[in-house]
Amino acid sequence: MAVKTSEHYLRRARAMKPRVYMNGKRIENITEHPVTRTVVEANKASYEWAMDLQGEGGRLFRRPSHLNGEPCNLYNTLNRSADDLLQRAAAGLYAAEHLGTCIYRCVGCDAFNTLAATTFEMDRDMGTSYNARLMAFLRHVQAEDLTVAGAMTEPRGRRDQKMEQWIDPDLSLRVVEKNDYGIVVNGAKINISGAYASDWTIVLPSGARRPGEEAYAVSFAVPNGEEGMTYICQYTPYSAERELAESDRELGNPRFGQRETSMVVFDNVRIPWERVFLCGETKYAGKIVTRFAQVHRMVCGGSCKVGFGKVMIGAARLIQEFKGLDKVPHVNEQMTEMVTLLETVRACSKVAAIEGREVVPGSGIHFPDDLLGNVAKLNIGNAFWRIMALAGDIGGGLIVTMPSLKDLKNPETREYVEKYLGFGSETPAEEIMKVTKLLQNWTAGLHGVGTWHGAGPLQAQKIMVQRLADFEEMKRLAKEMAGIGGRKADPGR
Ligand SMILES: Cc1cc2nc3c(=O)[nH]c(=O)nc-3n(C[C@H](O)[C@H](O)[C@H](O)COP(=O)(O)OP(=O)(O)OC[C@H]3O[C@@H](n4cnc5c(N)ncnc54)[C@H](O)[C@@H]3O)c2cc1C
Known part of the structure; x- marks a missing residue:
C-alpha cells in the first residue's frame, strides 16, 4: 500500500546519514538530537494522520494518486480540482493547529505541483520530456510514501547588482558541468525547512532568469545526504534552551519545537538526468x-x-x-x-x-x-x-x-x-x-x-x-457611476 506508517518513516530517518552541523558541532543522529528530532516528530505526525482512517486526519491527508489510483499521503499528490485545493488548504490548517510548527512536507508538495504544470508546458512548447521524468519520480515517491522538502531560497549577492556582477557566482545555485550522466551543481539554498530529515529535496530556481543566466535556470530532485551536500542548521536561543532542557516538558512546544531550517550546501553534487526537471530554459524559471x-x-x-x-x-x-x-x-x-x-x-x-x-x-x-x-x-x-x-x-x-x-x-x-x-x-x-x-x-x-x-x-x-x-474594471465602475464615460448613470438614482 502506498500509505506507510510513521514507523516506516522513522526507520528510514534513522538510516539517513546526512552531514549536519549545528552550533559548531556535527550531529551524528538526527532522530536523537534534541533539536533535529523535532523535525522527525513533525514528519512522523503526517504519517499518523494519514493512518487515522476514522478521523479528520484520514479525510484530510489521504488522496488517490492520479497516476494509479492508489491511496497516497496528500503531500505526495497533485491538486487537480478546486476541491483538491480546498483539501490542501484544510490540511495545512490542521497540520499547523496540531504541530505549532512546519509540516516539513509542505514545500515539496507545492514544488511537485508547480513542476507538474510547468514541465507539461515545457514539453508542449519544446518537445522535451521533463514531465515524464517528473512523473516517474513522483510515482517512486508515492509508492514508498517518501518525505520531500523544497528548496528555492538562496543566499544571492548584492541585490543592486546583476548576477554576473556578483563577486562569487555560486551565490545562486548553478550548473557547473553537464555530462552523459547528468549535471553537477554548486551553490547553496538557505532557510530550507526540514531538508536534513527528508528523503528527498526538490530544488527550484529562486528567481526569474534572463538569457545568459542559463546555468542558474535549474531544477532537480536530490536524495538526503547526497555526496557533496552539507546541512548547516539554524541556531537560536530556542535551540539552546532545548539542548539544555532536562525534559521536553519544560519547553513551549514540547514535541514539535520551532520551525527548523538549515542552509543546504551543494559542493559539486552530481544529479542524474532522470532527476533534472529544468536545465537552462530561462523562460520557464520565472x-x-x-x-x-x-x-x-x-x-x-x-x-x-x-x-x-x-x-x-x-x-x-x-x-x-x-x-x-x-x-x-x-x-x-x-x-x-x-x-x-x-x-x-x-x-x-x-x-x-x-x-x-x-x-x-x-x-x-x-x-x-x-x-x-x-x-x-x-x-x-x-x-x-x-x-x-x-x-x-x-x-x-x-x-x-x-x-x-x-x-x-x-x-x-x-x-x-x-x-x-x-x-x-x-x-x-x-x-x-x-x-x-x-x-x-x-x-x-x-x-x-x-x-x-x-x-x-x-x-x-x-x-x-x-x-x-x-484596476481597469474598478475604473470603469467608478466612471459609470460618476457618469463620465461609457454608459451614463441613471440621473434618477
Ligand atoms: C521559518 C522559515 C522557513 C522557510 N522555509 C523555506 C523552505 O523550506 N524553502 C525555501 O526555499 N525557502 C524557505 N524560507 C525562505 C523564505 O521563503 C525567504 O526567507 C523569503 O522568501 C525571503 O527571502 P530572504 O530571506 O532571502 O529575504 P530577502 O529577500 O533578503 O528580503 C529582505 C528584504 O529585502 C527586500 N528585497 C530583497 N531583494 C530585493 C530586491 N531585489 N529589490 C528590492 N527589495 C528587495 C525584501 O522585500 C525584504 O524587505 C523559509 C523562511 C523562513 C523564515
Whole structure:
C-alpha cells in the first residue's frame, strides 16, 4: 500500500546519514538530537494522520494518486480540482493547529505541483520530456510514501547588482558541468525547512532568469545526504534552551519545537538526468517561481498561519480565564479582534482554493486564485504581529519574565513558585506556567519574522496585488457611476 506508517518513516530517518552541523558541532543522529528530532516528530505526525482512517486526519491527508489510483499521503499528490485545493488548504490548517510548527512536507508538495504544470508546458512548447521524468519520480515517491522538502531560497549577492556582477557566482545555485550522466551543481539554498530529515529535496530556481543566466535556470530532485551536500542548521536561543532542557516538558512546544531550517550546501553534487526537471530554459524559471508562490501563499499564509494563530489565541484565552479576566470588556474585545483577523485570512485562503483553476491548459494541475492567495499572505503578515501583541498583552509580563519550570522542581524554590505563580486560582502553577511558556514561544520568539518571510516578504505580495488587481474594471465602475464615460448613470438614482 502506498500509505506507510510513521514507523516506516522513522526507520528510514534513522538510516539517513546526512552531514549536519549545528552550533559548531556535527550531529551524528538526527532522530536523537534534541533539536533535529523535532523535525522527525513533525514528519512522523503526517504519517499518523494519514493512518487515522476514522478521523479528520484520514479525510484530510489521504488522496488517490492520479497516476494509479492508489491511496497516497496528500503531500505526495497533485491538486487537480478546486476541491483538491480546498483539501490542501484544510490540511495545512490542521497540520499547523496540531504541530505549532512546519509540516516539513509542505514545500515539496507545492514544488511537485508547480513542476507538474510547468514541465507539461515545457514539453508542449519544446518537445522535451521533463514531465515524464517528473512523473516517474513522483510515482517512486508515492509508492514508498517518501518525505520531500523544497528548496528555492538562496543566499544571492548584492541585490543592486546583476548576477554576473556578483563577486562569487555560486551565490545562486548553478550548473557547473553537464555530462552523459547528468549535471553537477554548486551553490547553496538557505532557510530550507526540514531538508536534513527528508528523503528527498526538490530544488527550484529562486528567481526569474534572463538569457545568459542559463546555468542558474535549474531544477532537480536530490536524495538526503547526497555526496557533496552539507546541512548547516539554524541556531537560536530556542535551540539552546532545548539542548539544555532536562525534559521536553519544560519547553513551549514540547514535541514539535520551532520551525527548523538549515542552509543546504551543494559542493559539486552530481544529479542524474532522470532527476533534472529544468536545465537552462530561462523562460520557464520565472514561471516556476510565480506558480510556486501562487500555491504556497494560499497554504503557508492563508491556512498554516491561521492554525498557529488559533493556538496563540487559545493560550491567551486560557490565561484570561486563569487570571479571572473573563468578563473584562477590553480583553474580550482583544479576543474578538484576534479572531476576526484570523477568520479574514482563513476566508481569503478558502476562496482562493474555491476559485482555483487550471493555469496551464491541459496540464490538469489546479492553482488557487492568485490575487486572493497573495492577499491571504499579505494579511497574515500584518495580522500575525497584531495577534502577537494582543496575546502578549493578555499574558502579561510573565511571558518574558517567568522563572523556569525547573524552579518548580527544585525543592528550595518549589513552594514559592507554586504559591506566587498560581494566580490564587484553582489551576496548579505548573499548568499556568506551561501555558505561559507556550505563549512565550509564540509572542516572544521566532514566529513573527518567520511568518513575515515564509512564502516571501510582504513586498513580494504587494507587487503581485498591484499586478493582479483589476484596476481597469474598478475604473470603469467608478466612471459609470460618476457618469463620465461609457454608459451614463441613471440621473434618477
Ligand atoms: C521559518 C522559515 C522557513 C522557510 N522555509 C523555506 C523552505 O523550506 N524553502 C525555501 O526555499 N525557502 C524557505 N524560507 C525562505 C523564505 O521563503 C525567504 O526567507 C523569503 O522568501 C525571503 O527571502 P530572504 O530571506 O532571502 O529575504 P530577502 O529577500 O533578503 O528580503 C529582505 C528584504 O529585502 C527586500 N528585497 C530583497 N531583494 C530585493 C530586491 N531585489 N529589490 C528590492 N527589495 C528587495 C525584501 O522585500 C525584504 O524587505 C523559509 C523562511 C523562513 C523564515
